Amino acid sequence: MIKNIVLDFGHGGIDENGNYTTNGKKHTFPNGETAYEGVINRRIGGMLRSFLRMLDDDYNIITTVDENDPRDLSLSYRVRVANQFPGSQTIFISIHNNAFNSKARGFEIYTTRGVTKSDALAESIANSIEPYYKDLSLKLRYDTTDGDKDKEAEFYVLRRTACPAVLVECLFFDNAEDYALLKDPEFVKEISWRMFEGIRNYLKAQ
Ligand SMILES: [Zn+2]
Numbered sequence: 001m002i003k004n005i006v007l008d009f010g011h012g013g014i015d016e017n018g019n020y021t022t023n024g025k026k027h028t029f030p031n032g033e034t035a036y037e038g039v040i041n042r043r044i045g046g047m048l049r050s051f052l053r054m055l056d057d058d059y060n061i062i063t064t065v066d067e068n069d070p071r072d073l074s075l076s077y078r079v080r081v082a083n084q085f086p087g088s089q090t091i092f093i094s095i096h097n098n099a100f101n102s103k104a105r106g107f108e109i110y111t112t113r114g115v116t117k118s119d120a121l122a123e124s125i126a127n128s129i130e131p132y133y134k135d136l137s138l139k140l141r142y143d144t145t146d147g148d149k150d151k152e153a154e155f156y157v158l159r160r161t162a163c164p165a166v167l168v169e170c171l172f173f174d175n176a177e178d179y180a181l182l183k184d185p186e187f188v189k190e191i192s193w194r195m196f197e198g199i200r201n202y203l204k205a206q
Helices: 037-052 075-083 119-137 178-182 184-203
Strands: 004-009 027-028 034-036 062-063 090-098 108-111 165-172
Touching: 004 037, 004 075, 034 037, 037 062, 037 090, 037 178, 037 184, 075 090, 090 119, 090 184, 108 119, 119 165, 119 184, 165 178, 178 184
Parallel strands: 004 062, 004 090, 090 165
Antiparallel strands: 027 034, 108 165
């Protein structure tokens, strides 16, 4: 029985002096505008948290860092937050956005390699996001060669957490069209809602 939902907002935010607390993880467009991944992650993650708080059952909703806290906390700290709860009663969702060559676009969701207890959570979130992304003609960057939609990578926060854990790359913040969506409050609300529904469906199936 899952009791604890740990949300992790990747990277840092903008501190009181107006400085981004993360090295890299930002992109400046030709028009001079800069996208900060950590700021976007907090915006989407904060919305997701507000939806999760509406769950009827008394789930314990935890964030590794508050969306208004600009600190870029270490990966080991983020994992410790999750691992203070029993792995069998907890799920961990890390919110990120991608960057590559300013041309790549779309959605990815990661688990560790092989068949894992995280696969069902990843599949449920992907299934919930899929129709919305199809409506927007957004790319779903799945790896279905192993029979499921998640991609697999040994990210620290996935490898070291004891509970089912997924890492979501919502869109590419270094792509102008994806970034326009990431700035759109309607998109932020909808993708957060879709993630919420994916999590809720997963919880119902437990
Ligand atoms: Zn990231």
